[in-house]
Amino acid sequence: MSFDHIHVDISEVDLQPRLEPLLQKAAAWHHHLCPRQVLGVRIGLAGAAALGFEVPRNDKKMVVFVETDGCFISGVQAATGLSVNRRTLRIIDLGRIGVTFVNVKSEKAVRVAPQLDVREKVWRYVGKDQRRRYFAMLEGYQKMPDRELLHIEKVRLSSTLREILSRPGVRVNCQQCGEEIINEREVMIDGQVLCRACAGQGYYQIINRQ
Ligand SMILES: [Zn+2]
Ligand SMILES: [Zn+2]
Incomplete structure (x- = not known):
């Protein structure tokens, strides 16, 4: 997938079976599966795809900068295979649900975050009887296509990866x-x-x- 086509949609048919094992993996690190873990998995898959990387990876060709700690990271880690202990996942604690994906060789980078209005849009993807916001997010974030859920943009790191690593x-x-x-x-x-x-x-x- 070329870098210029950063809008990557996993076909909605393929999405659920792909998400299922990753969500299980993320949830296994906690006592629950929560909307933030789902966002972590979705963002992990979309960011890697935008750079043309298959995931999960166990090499060091891609590095991610995750902008908060907690449950969200579990999703990112489950999807990408990257981790703090291998120095392929770094936490820059801005308190935001966002991740920047970097190709180590070319230093090409994309930042992926949820669209600003995902919490409102989520209701279109859940059953009519769903009234609870939390469960609507949990379900909707698994169903929304990337183009509705995510904002993906090209970015450049402020320091070189060489300096950071x-x-x-x-x-x-x-x-x-x-x-x-x-x-x-x-x-x-x-x-x-x-x-x-x-x-x-x-x-x-x-x-x-x-
Ligand atoms: Zn959680
Ligand atoms: Zn000292």
């Missing part, structure tokens, strides 16, 4: 705390090599420094 085996020590820093996450301040915590970009503060 770095290289294995690169390590330096922070000149303040002494801890080892891998993946070129150090910063240089006044000629000192510092980890980001010591550089004031930490997510915690030490209460009683010994």
Whole structure:
């Protein structure tokens, strides 16, 4: 599938049997199947298809940036086969239900997110007796075609993948705390090599420094 045809619709006939095992897999990581997992699976399939990748994958030819944590990630992971521990799935916590898919070799990228009005449109895809919003989303997100459910657009990463992924085996020590820093996450301040915590970009503060 060429990159220029980023509007990919899995035929509605094929959709349900394809979704079923992926939803089971996503739900197995939780105690439930929820609408966000369904969106994760749908977005995972659509984004990979937009870049012309078969999924699930167990190589490192595609990397995804997922914009929130939680249930949504389970769906993305079930569909794509990519994961944090293999460094093929990265969380950029913007608190949004969106994913950017990147072809590692070409750095071509697409971002996929639900259309803004999916919660209203979902009612067209559920039975007339369905009154509950949650279950309408759960069912509707499985049935809506990509063109109704998703917004897919080409994007460019703000940093290169090479910078983001770095290289294995690169390590330096922070000149303040002494801890080892891998993946070129150090910063240089006044000629000192510092980890980001010591550089004031930490997510915690030490209460009683010994
Ligand atoms: Zn959930
Ligand atoms: Zn440090």
